[in-house]
Amino acid sequence: MELPLPETLRRLRAHTGEQDLNPQVLAAKTALPESTVRALLRGDDLPQDTVEERVCDRIKRLADAYLSSREKRLSDLVLEVHERLGISTKWARQVLKGEKMPSVPLLHDLVAFFRVEGGEAFFTAPPADALNRVLLPILTKYENPEQDPVTALMEKFGIKAMDLRHHGSMTRGQLENLLEGVIKSVMPPKGDTSR
Numbered sequence: 001m002e003l004p005l006p007e008t009l010r011r012l013r014a015h016t017g018e019q020d021l022n023p024q025v026l027a028a029k030t031a032l033p034e035s036t037v038r039a040l041l042r043g044d045d046l047p048q049d050t051v052e053e054r055v056c057d058r059i060k061r062l063a064d065a066y067l068s069s070r071e072k073r074l075s076d077l078v079l080e081v082h083e084r085l086g087i088s089t090k091w092a093r094q095v096l097k098g099e100k101m102p103s104v105p106l107l108h109d110l111v112a113f114f115r116v117e118g119g120e121a122f123f124t125a126p127p128a129d130a131l132n133r134v135l136l137p138i139l140t141k142y143e144n145p146e147q148d149p150v151t152a153l154m155e156k157f158g159i160k161a162m163d164l165r166h167h168g169s170m171t172r173g174q175l176e177n178l179l180e181g182v183i184k185s186v187m188p189p190k191g192d193t194s195r
Contacts, residue, residue: 002132002136003132003136003139004128004132005040005128005129005131005132005135006043008132008135008136008139009021009041009043009135011139011143012135012138012139012142015139015142015143016142020135020138021041021135023037023038023041026041026131026134026135028065029134030127030130030131030133030134031057031058031061031062031065031116031122031123031130032058032061032127032130032131033057033061036127037131040127040128040131046127046128049126049127051124052101054123054124054125054126054127055101055102055107055123055124056098056099056100056101057098058122058123059095059096059098059102059110059123060096060097060098062110062114062116063077063096063097063098066114074093074096074097077096078092078093078096081095081096081113084113085106085109085110085113087106095110104120107120107123108120110123111123117133118133121133
């Protein structure tokens with residue numbers, strides 16, 4: 001059962017206060033305007049929007065973030081989308097600028113291109129649902145701390161986002177060597193009781 005946003009916020013604040021509620025970070029994770037995230041965190045009502053407005057705005061925000069993080073120009077991204085997704089450069093430019101609503105198959109392809117979680121709902125969900133989707137795993141971390149030990153270690157050392165087990169770019173042996181090194185760095189040597 002998924003909690004509504006106000007309940008998620010109430011329970012999360014009971015665990016952490018405002019620690020995990022950085023509006024700038026949450027805006028980046030949801031492709032929502034920071035002002036919208038701040039309003040949702042305050043419990044404000046938002047003006048109604050349409051699915052088309054949401055989709056176009058979130059694609060534009062993702063495209064802008066993509067360009068900023070890679071120091072590229074829009075023309076570079078347009079060409080990349082054209083080549084990888086097989087759409088015309090004109091259509092790619094209009095979609096990436098938030099001027100045109102993509103088709104469902106193109107929206108599906110954009111989910112993969114931008115590597116967003118939540119599928120097409122990332123683009124279509126109302127703002128409160130989009131924010132809640134990002135906050136629920138944080139709440140789960142506090143309310144259900146039992147988790148896969150590999151995931152816990154990777155989170156502890158700030159490499160959760162680089163969990164290479166799921167992407168196939170690290171062999172099992174390489175992952176074992178990595179984890180063995182991490183474990184050795186935090187465990188006292190045998191016979192050492194000073195820790």
